[in-house]
Amino acid sequence: MSLRFSYVKLFGKIALSMLPYLKVENLSCFRSDKALFQDLKFDVLPGQNLEILGSNGSGKTTLLRILLGLLKPDAGSIFWLDDQQNYNNYRTFSCFYQGHQLAVKNLLTVAENIQMTKASKNIDIEAISKCISRVGLIDPHEYASNLSVGQRKRISIARWLLDFHKIYFIDEPFSALDDEATQLIQDLILDLNSKGSSFVITGHRSSGIEATHINI
Amino acid sequence: MKSWTYILLKRDLLIAFRRSATYITPLIFFLIVITFFPLALGPQEKLLSSLAPGVIWIAALLASLLAVETIFNEDFRDGTLDSFFISLEPTFILVFVKVFIHWLITGLPLLLASCVAALVLYLPFESVSAMILSLILGTFFMSLLGALGAALSLGKSAILSAVIVLPFSIPTLLMGTSVIASAINNQEYTGFLMIMGGMLAIGIPAICLLTVEALLLSYD
Numbered sequence: 001m002s003l004r005f006s007y008v009k010l011f012g013k014i015a016l017s018m019l020p021y022l023k024v025e026n027l028s029c030f031r032s033d034k035a036l037f038q039d040l041k042f043d044v045l046p047g048q049n050l051e052i053l054g055s056n057g058s059g060k061t062t063l064l065r066i067l068l069g070l071l072k073p074d075a076g077s078i079f080w081l082d083d084q085q086n087y088n089n090y091r092t093f094s095c096f097y098q099g100h101q102l103a104v105k106n107l108l109t110v111a112e113n114i115q116m117t118k119a120s121k122n123i124d125i126e127a128i129s130k131c132i133s134r135v136g137l138i139d140p141h142e143y144a145s146n147l148s149v150g151q152r153k154r155i156s157i158a159r160w161l162l163d164f165h166k167i168y169f170i171d172e173p174f175s176a177l178d179d180e181a182t183q184l185i186q187d188l189i190l191d192l193n194s195k196g197s198s199f200v201i202t203g204h205r206s207s208g209i210e211a212t213h214i215n216i
Numbered sequence: 217m218k219s220w221t222y223i224l225l226k227r228d229l230l231i232a233f234r235r236s237a238t239y240i241t242p243l244i245f246f247l248i249v250i251t252f253f254p255l256a257l258g259p260q261e262k263l264l265s266s267l268a269p270g271v272i273w274i275a276a277l278l279a280s281l282l283a284v285e286t287i288f289n290e291d292f293r294d295g296t297l298d299s300f301f302i303s304l305e306p307t308f309i310l311v312f313v314k315v316f317i318h319w320l321i322t323g324l325p326l327l328l329a330s331c332v333a334a335l336v337l338y339l340p341f342e343s344v345s346a347m348i349l350s351l352i353l354g355t356f357f358m359s360l361l362g363a364l365g366a367a368l369s370l371g372k373s374a375i376l377s378a379v380i381v382l383p384f385s386i387p388t389l390l391m392g393t394s395v396i397a398s399a400i401n402n403q404e405y406t407g408f409l410m411i412m413g414g415m416l417a418i419g420i421p422a423i424c425l426l427t428v429e430a431l432l433l434s435y436d
Contacts, residue, residue, distance in 0.1 A: 070435055094303065095302055102295060103295040118305065
């Protein structure tokens with residue numbers, strides 16, 4: 001009897017862990033009477049990725065910003081899963097967003113840029129140094145103003161590792177990066193997927209990571 | 217464990233400290249405007265001391281507007297403001313911290329510079345404390361108005377926020393000058409200070425909330 005009970009409990013847990021973090025229904029956005037996207041419907045499941053593909057100006061960034069509540073959609077609904085496994089139409093958990101602007105301050109060093117973010121409030125210096133070396137940045141005391149676009153992107157990638165986020169929304173993560181950094185991002189995505197994090201990323205073409213694709 | 221407010225305060229002060237123009241420009245501007253008056257009018261003690269309340273306050277109001285650009289625009293351009301909005305932290309706290317930092321880097325140096333202004337404009341020594349008290353309250357109110365102007369003109373030029381803010385600074389100007397003028401004439405000035413304190417007490421929640429709404433408006 002107790003064995004049967006524990007099986008039920010286990011299956012229940014698995015079923016709950018497969019509830020989507022995010023559910024999007026019939027989402028539409030119009031710009032100057034022209035539809036950027038219409039009636040979009042998708043789910044973001046734990047540990048799974050979603051890749052939004054489209055050409056320049058197709059509304060990929062707008063879609064990400066709508067999902068995060070930075071812009072309002074013209075129609076449709078977005079539902080977020082909360083800790084009690086209920087869906088709410090407001091965001092209930094902290095997400096990570098990396099837009100085209102990377103929120104990297106020129107007047108701060110690499111280490112300071114990573115240290116002085118909300119996610120780093122519980123993290124010690126050693127852990128931050130580990131994050132910096134993991135993303136391949138050599139000098140933590142270099143000012144961000146002296147770094148290239150790709151290196152600044154690595155600062156933002158180092159922030160992924162500071163805290164657990166259920167969903168990472170990353171706008172064109174592979175642009176302006178060399179092969180080594182591209183591989184690094186792919187490895188990190190796999191690593192974070194295994195911990196239960198999901199990625200919603202945009203791009204012009206498929207990046208090769210395991211993901212559901214949406215064309216807009 | 218460090219609080220998010222502490223991290224924000226430390227980060228913005230560090231950036232302001234490294235970009236010295238942020239706090240030096242309003243200071244120099246204030247001192248230059250003040251020194252123009254004795255140069256233009258001549259060293260007439262009576263005339264200068266009667267003009268002093270107005271001159272100090274107008275210079276302080278204009279100087280405090282010079283760093284308005286740094287309140288939100290930079291964070292908006294580099295994407296930091298986006299991360300605030302998605303962080304689930306109350307935006308009200310962010311706005312208040314931003315106002316406080318703006319006051320620390322513009323209002324506080326102006327208090328020190330106003331002591332020099334008092335010397336240059338032959339302000340009686342007894343009225344210096346009244347001047348400083350009125351400037352503490354008034355410059356903080358100006359930082360609040362500056363934040364509102366900056367939020368309303370997010371992504372646009374700083375001069376637009378100055379145009380938005382200046383008409384609303386008239387009550388502060390009137391009260392501030394009345395405090396110094398009363399102190400010069402040995403009259404009671406605590407009533408004016410109380411009104412300024414009252415304006416600040418209402419202004420902190422009211423203007424911060426308006427600023428939050430203005431920021432959200434700019435995003436839509």
